[in-house]
Amino acid sequence: MNLFADIRELVVAELQALMAEGALPAGLDLAAVAVEPPRDAGHGDMATNAAMVLAKPAGMPPRAIADALAARLMEDPRLAGADVAGPGFLNLRLEPAAWQGLVREVLERGTDYGRSDLGQGRKVNVEFVSANPTGPMHVAHARGAVVGDALAALLGFAGWAVTREYYINDGGGQVDVLARSAYERYREAHGLSPEIAEGLYPGDYLIPVGEALKAKYGDSLLNKPESEWLADVRLFATDMMMAVIRDDLKALGVTMDVYSSEKALYGTGQIEAAIERLRGLGLIYDGVLEPPKGKTPEDWEPREQTLFRSTSFGDDVDRPVKKSDGSWTYFAPDIAYHYNKVQRGFDELINIFGADHSGYVKxxxxxxxxxxxNRVSLDIKLIQLVKLLKGGQIVKMSKRAGTFVTLRDLIDEVGPDVVRFVMLTRKNDVALDFDFDKVTEQSKDNPVFYVQYANARVNSILRKARDAGLEVGDATLSAAHLGHLGHEAELQVIRKLGEWPRLVEIAARGHEPHRVAFYLYELASDFHGLWNKGNDDDSLRFIQGDTAISAAKIALARAVGVVICAGLGILGVTPVEEMR
Structure with a gap:
């Protein structure tokens, strides 16, 4: 049940009836009509913009439309009030029974409550992390991994067929640098002093790679020219680094469906086929670019290159796909990779990139x-940086990594659940402070604790109810007389439960999994508020002397727990049943 969608259907039906009887002009487009929570909760349970968006096309004062619509809406038994405010806003109040029925709906559907068919089975590819296989994942990768995985789960919950994909950037010069760095650790494994020249990767994480190379090759690679060992060491080191990355992702609770290799695109004709496809569309030509901004003609040597007409799609300049020496640019395999995804039949593509890839979006x-x-859409989410703080100070780099704090460091410090939740407490395009002191304190200011504490309180209520001899199975609770839930604090919690299906669809449409974390915090806040009121008002306590009243109140608590678990499931966070 999506009560907001149900009431919108009612509003649309009554508007259509007004058109049919001539009170409104026929043929009005009702697509922009919305029903949503009011900005001020004191104005009612829901609000509709119907009169405001229809006034101009109808050629009528918005208040006249609102008055006519309000009169018709009040004929529905679910409505307790329909009040016109200001120039034509229409605020709606529902009968308590309309809200109370939601508790039964939650208990009957369980964690499937709020699940949607919005996606209608459309195939979506979510590519995320896609870190260079040159070392362990760092904190910035962690945020992208969490956002991508939670978004994939959200879209699956909302009816899309989702594929999680990792694009291995193993075709560029950075893997040659990896191979040379690993070779120095191979020399070190033989008792020689490694020569970590400027530009090589200095991290200790390559020491095991060097030892593994020694175990496989013995001393056969020593004193050989680079041309004889580079390819083998590159493949060996890349495979070991990818094994580390897979283990790090697993520790974070992330499992990819597909790993695609950039290197596999070379020499297979895939790059050539993608470029020829664009050429056939008139989008590839040979030409000379203008000097980049900041470059004077004296600093710029114009060369003819093979270019993609990116400006035809709003880009600032056309983009090279082949250099003047005939080699492919970094952009060319990316074109082939996305052509591959299009050919695999995806209806939508989503890429999760670091903020330094902003120039790649257009x-x-x-x-x-x-x-x-134009059949397939591409949405690119840019992930802003994460700053780690402890004791008010920026956390220093990892000695093992050499230049950054690793994801594994973070998980070992606070656990995967905290990492995942905190990474979703800000929108992806906003920088995030990960404060170790804040994320471990037990207070309302720590959203991880606050949401988990709400779920633990639900389970505490259920345990106490069982100890009191009450039956608290979902089937029993869903049969409770929910009319006992009439206090405003109880109805406030139920209204928040009623927002969950709507929130899922809004977050899925916008590709914004952080909205789920925000919602869970708000739900937990309302539930904790109800709990605290019970300390002063015995009638609001969940276990009462009357069995029927207890059943209704426990049903509400259980419904809160169900929705929290559903939301945490989307975020990839394990619900806590008891705080320790």
Whole structure:
């Protein structure tokens, strides 16, 4: 049950009836009519913008439309009030019974309450992390991993067929640097002093790679020229680093469906096929670019290159796909990779990138639009940086990693559940402070604790009820007389439960999993508020002397727990049943 959607259907039906009887002009477009929570909870349970959005096309004062609509809406037994405010806003109040029925709906559907068919089975590919396989994952990767995984879960919950994908950037020069760095650790394993020249990776994480190379090759690679060992060491080191990355993702609770290799695109004709596809669309040409901004003609040597007409899709400049020496640019395999995704039949593509990839957004969207002939959409989410704090000070880099704090460091310190929840307490395009002191304190200011504490309180209520000899199975609770839930504090909690299906669809449409974390905090706040009121008002306590009243109140608590568990499931966080 999506009560907001149900009331919107009622509003639309009554508007159509007004059109049919001539009170409104026929043929009005009702797509923009919405029903949502009012900005001020004191104005009612819901509000509709119907009169405001229809006034101009109808050629009528918005208040006249609102008055006519309000009169018709009041004929529905679910409505207790329909009040016109200001120039034509329509605030709606529902009968308590309409809200109370939601508790039964939650208990009957369990954690499937709020699940939607919004996606209608459309195939969506969510590509995230896609870190260079040159070392363990760091904190910035952690945020992208959490956002991507939670978004994939959210879309699955809302009716999409989701594929989680990792694009291994193993085709560029950075893997050659990895191989040279690993070779120095291989020399170190033989008792030689490693020569970690500037530009190589200095982290201790490559010491095991060097030892593994020694175990496989013995001393056969020593004193050989680079040309004889580079390819083998590159493949060996890349495979070991990917094994580390997979283990790190597993520790975070992330499992990919597909790993795609950039290197696998070279020499297979896939890059050539993608470029020829664009050429056939008139989007590839040979030309010379203008000097980049900040470059004077004296600093710029114009060279003819093979270019993609990215400007035809709103980009600032056309983008090179082949250099003047005939080699592919970094952009060319990315074109082929996205062409591959289009050919695999995805209806939608989502890429989770670091903030340093902002310059790539327009060109990639242009490529996907061209290659799919506008059939496939591409949304790119940019992940801003994470700053780690402890005791008010920035946390120093990891000695093992050499230049950054690893994801594994973070997990070992606070656990995967805390990492996942905290990474979703800000929108992806806003920088995030991860304060170790804050995320471990037991207070309302720590959203992880606050939400988990609400679920623990629900389980405490159920345990105490069982100890008192009460039956608290969902089937029994769903049969409770919910009319006993009439206090405003109880109805406030139920209204928040009623927002869950709507929130799921809004978050899924916007590709915004952080909205789930925000919602859970608000639900927990309302529930804790009800609990605290019970300390002063015995009638609000969950276990009463009357069995029927107890059953209704326990049913409400259980419904809160169900929705918290559903939301935490989307975030990939394990619910806590008891705080220790």
């Amino acid at each position: 060109r990639l969207k242009a490529v996907v639009s061209a290659l799919s002939e």
